[in-house]
Every structure is written in structure tokens, then in C-alpha cells.
Amino acid sequence: MKDFEIFKSRRERFLSKLGGKAAIIPAASLVTHHSDCEYPFRQNSDFWYLTGFDEPDAVAIFLPFRPRGEQYVLFVQPSDSAMEVWTGFRWGEKRVVEQFGVDIAHSLDQLPQLLAHYLAGADGIAFRIGKDSSLDTLVFKTWSLQLDKAQRGESCPLSLVPPCSILHNMRLYKDDYEVQRIREATRISAEAHELVRDIARPGMNERQLQGVIEEYFLQQGARGPAYGSIVAGGDNACVLHYTSNRSILRDGELVLIDAGCSLYDYYNGDITRTFPINGKFSGEQKALYEIVLASQLKAIAAVIPGQDAEAVHFAALQVLVEGLVELGLLVGNVESIINEGAYRHIYMHKTGHWLGLDVHDVGAYRLGEYPVELTPGMVLTVEPGLYISDRLEVPKGQPEIHPRWKGIGIRIEDDILVTEKNPEILSKDALKSVDSMQNS
Known part of the structure; x- marks a missing residue:
């Protein structure tokens, strides 16, 4: 057609x-x-x-x-x-x-x-x-x-x-043509992430990595970035919509890159990866990264017909809070922490959004009191994260954060197609395992 x-x-x-x-x-x-x-x-x-x-x-x-x-x-x-x-x-x-x-x-x-x-x-x-x-x-x-x-x-x-x-x-329900275009946008976006991780080194500027990513988008025939690319080293990653991209990448810190391309017909990719600038996680960085990755995999598994976006969010949230309690960054009963929102100084956003012609695409998440069920043809992002900083007050009853954790911001984001059976990870070509994020 x-x-x-x-x-x-x-x-x-x-x-x-x-x-x-x-x-x-x-x-x-x-x-x-x-x-x-x-x-x-x-x-x-x-x-x-x-x-x-x-x-x-x-x-x-x-x-x-x-x-x-x-x-x-x-x-x-x-x-x-x-x-x-x-x-x-x-x-x-x-x-x-x-x-x-x-x-x-x-x-x-x-x-x-x-x-x-x-x-x-x-x-x-x-x-x-x-x-x-x-x-x-x-x-x-x-x-x-x-x-x-x-x-x-x-x-x-x-x-x-x-x-x-x-x-x-x-627009909420993508046909085969739209899925093919989003798949193309995520392919280009994923390849750009792989390219930039390969060249990132301590001492480089965030803007240099932005330039590599966006140059690749243009080389592949995209219009350019779908949104302001986020390249956030160290504590900058704890600013969710950080776009200054002009700090030096320091040895021993992580860099969070949230970037995707937009095609000539406006279909978009939206991928986030976080990795150590020097190619090796510290103990604290690895512990938090493993929690975020586990929460994302759990949430992706929930992207099936009959579920809804809120169920995907809570699947991720459960794993995040359990992991933070195990590390001592939160204390108390997991269910109570979630109900009271006592985790929001560390994880303050939802786990995803619709994706299509707009990066935060149109379509209801709820119809009155009822959540919209996931249906084949829907495309959404799944992007849990953890952000350890002094920017938000620690809730009453929760422990003060030890300095060894501060300045670590991690988010992992993929673009997921709802199918009749298992979710399809459109952005799978952007690697994310712990080993893939480190130098061998």
C-alpha cells in the first residue's frame, strides 16, 4: 500500500x-x-x-x-x-x-x-x-x-x-504501516546508542556524544532527534529532562543517554541507556543498575493484552522498591512504602507513555475510573529509573541517603509493541545487560 x-x-x-x-x-x-x-x-x-x-x-x-x-x-x-x-x-x-x-x-x-x-x-x-x-x-x-x-x-x-x-x-492503535515506521525509527535510534557507547571516554564533553548520536540520525535519513537529546553524566542524570549537555564526563561516573530519532513522516524512537563512562560499574552503580534492569524486564513482561499501563508501572515499581529496601535506601513494608509514596524522592515518574507520531503520543490511559486495556497495535515505552540526589526531601521515616549513593542516576527505556502474545521489544538492538554496559 x-x-x-x-x-x-x-x-x-x-x-x-x-x-x-x-x-x-x-x-x-x-x-x-x-x-x-x-x-x-x-x-x-x-x-x-x-x-x-x-x-x-x-x-x-x-x-x-x-x-x-x-x-x-x-x-x-x-x-x-x-x-x-x-x-x-x-x-x-x-x-x-x-x-x-x-x-x-x-x-x-x-x-x-x-x-x-x-x-x-x-x-x-x-x-x-x-x-x-x-x-x-x-x-x-x-x-x-x-x-x-x-x-x-x-x-x-x-x-x-x-x-x-x-x-x-x-492514533492509539497502530496499523502495520505505522508499526513498520516505528520499527525503523527504533532501529536507527538503537544503532546510535550502540555507536556512542563504543566511543564514550572520560574527559569527553556530553555535547560530543550528543553530536555523534544526532549525526548518525541524519546519516540514516531521519529528520533528526525526536526531542531534545539527553546526555547526562554523573549527577546530571538525576535531572529528568536535562538537556544542557555541556559537562565533562568524569572517570568513575555513569552517563545516561535518552535519545531517539524522528523519521521524515514523524514516527519516533525513544530509547534510554545508562552505562559507566570508564567501562566498569562501581559496586553501588552495579547494584542500582541491576534493580532498574530487573524492574524493566518485569514491566515489559506485563505488556500483554488485557493488562494496562498502570499495571506495567506497578510491576516495575514493586521490583524497584523491593530492591531499594534490600539495599537499605528505603525501610519498611514494601506495600506500605508504595501506598504512601515514600519512594518518590528516588523514583518520581511513571514507567512509560504511548509512542507514535508524538514521542508522548496521544490516547487515553483511563476512561473515567477504568484503565484502558492494552490491545495489539499499541506501542508504549517502558522506562523505570532510580535517581539518587539531594534535590527532593527524604520522606519522614525513611533513611537519609549516604553520600556513596548520591549522584547516581539510572534509567533504562525501550519501545514495546503490544502483540497477540508476547511483547515485542522494538528497540532490542540497543543492548542493556550488565556485561554489555561494561568493557570486557
Whole structure:
């Protein structure tokens, strides 16, 4: 199946779920970095999921109540050779119809005049407010005028709801094509981790390792990093979202690397590995690493149909707390420690998240009081960790941390596909055993 057929299939499923509503899905806009320079463009994931169109400031409208051939309307920036000299190629109205399966295309500047026309016949509007103030204003103004007509007996959209419940539920379940793309992203990401561990040495700067990883992403045809790469030596690893990446890697310390690539079609990898910079764990480092690894393996084993993300988290948490009690870093009954949250100065985050077009991908974890069951096609990360530092106060009744443990931060993260049977570790090519993390 070719890429454009993938997007067509998604649009058909989306249209079938809209009922009589018209959906308005905007593209992302360019974001200013400084002065008149913009950040590299990153398309809105919902828009991309339905269109495969990678230009800014477009607006897609989906009209399931219209005849076939009139259900997918796209407003785009017009072809403009003068502007294209500065900002690059634009598809324009004619070519998007020819190349992207669009039913009807218009120049973006026609949206204010044509929006009411396309909303006519809808019994509701599916639109996410709060993301683009100018588009919000246009949609509200158009809808308000139509509501005025309703008082005179004319039909109009009577509700405005976000499309997220439909779109994000669709995105939560990956089809074979999406799994293949995530598998490719994790392959590249895993190879980068293996490459950087092989060259890491005491005295190098964190930023040097970042450069090696991200260069490899580009060499392999990825857009680049899926998020700000974390390369954290020593105590820096106890800062969960550390991205300064400019400290010297010191002999005897660990380095935590959390990095993954993003492909041209925005599918992502997200892998974390932690290893000794000098190639040899200390006694304390090894003890903590073995606990984190055991907790991760236990949690991965729980990634099966019928379980849920909370069960995966608690599988890891149980092993972590048991290990910390055994080491004397926590004291008391394991169940009580978990119930009271008396471990959170050492482990303060959940054990994973959905993965897909967004690194922290969309999709509910709970529906009201009920957790969402894991189902084949879901992809999630499993990433327990331990972070021993003075940053958080030790809970009452727990022991003060001896200095020999401080400054050790460890996280191990893999990308896992839920299958009919056993979980598939998509990032398995990034090694993680104790022996693999050390020099032979």
C-alpha cells in the first residue's frame, strides 16, 4: 500500500466516525526562533495523520454529509514564485488535488469567505479550540452567524466539539504501516546508542556524544532527534529532562543517554541507556543498575493484552522498591512504602507513555475510573529509573541517603509493541545487560 493510500484509508475511517459533523483540522504554523528566523517546521500530528501534507498554515475540512468527491477540502498557501525564492516550494491549489488525494482545494486567503459555505448542512462542528487564536475567531464568528440564522428556522451546526476523542483513539492503535515506521525509527535510534557507547571516554564533553548520536540520525535519513537529546553524566542524570549537555564526563561516573530519532513522516524512537563512562560499574552503580534492569524486564513482561499501563508501572515499581529496601535506601513494608509514596524522592515518574507520531503520543490511559486495556497495535515505552540526589526531601521515616549513593542516576527505556502474545521489544538492538554496559 502506497503512502497516499494510507492517508486515504485514515480519512475514510475518520469521516465514517464524524456522523453529520464537519471537522476543521489546521496544520501547524512556523514558530519564530529569534528576530525573523523560524525553527525548523514540524507539522501538527493530527493534520499529518489525515493528510500527509507537510506545509504550514493549511486548513483541512472534512464533510461526511457531502457527496463523494466533495468530502475533503484543503486550504493551502497559493503558489507564489516570489515567496518560494525565500521559503521554498509550495504545492499550491492545483497540485495538491493532483498529488494528495484532495477533493477540492482553495487558496488559504479564501477561507474566511468560504467557511460558511462548507459548514452548511453540518449538524455540528468538530474543532479543537485554543491552538490558533485567529482561526478560533473565524470559526466562532462563522458559527455565530449561522446560529443567528437558526432562529429564523434555517438549519445550522448546533454543537462545537473537539475531534480529539475520534482522532486520538484512531492514533492509539497502530496499523502495520505505522508499526513498520516505528520499527525503523527504533532501529536507527538503537544503532546510535550502540555507536556512542563504543566511543564514550572520560574527559569527553556530553555535547560530543550528543553530536555523534544526532549525526548518525541524519546519516540514516531521519529528520533528526525526536526531542531534545539527553546526555547526562554523573549527577546530571538525576535531572529528568536535562538537556544542557555541556559537562565533562568524569572517570568513575555513569552517563545516561535518552535519545531517539524522528523519521521524515514523524514516527519516533525513544530509547534510554545508562552505562559507566570508564567501562566498569562501581559496586553501588552495579547494584542500582541491576534493580532498574530487573524492574524493566518485569514491566515489559506485563505488556500483554488485557493488562494496562498502570499495571506495567506497578510491576516495575514493586521490583524497584523491593530492591531499594534490600539495599537499605528505603525501610519498611514494601506495600506500605508504595501506598504512601515514600519512594518518590528516588523514583518520581511513571514507567512509560504511548509512542507514535508524538514521542508522548496521544490516547487515553483511563476512561473515567477504568484503565484502558492494552490491545495489539499499541506501542508504549517502558522506562523505570532510580535517581539518587539531594534535590527532593527524604520522606519522614525513611533513611537519609549516604553520600556513596548520591549522584547516581539510572534509567533504562525501550519501545514495546503490544502483540497477540508476547511483547515485542522494538528497540532490542540497543543492548542493556550488565556485561554489555561494561568493557570486557
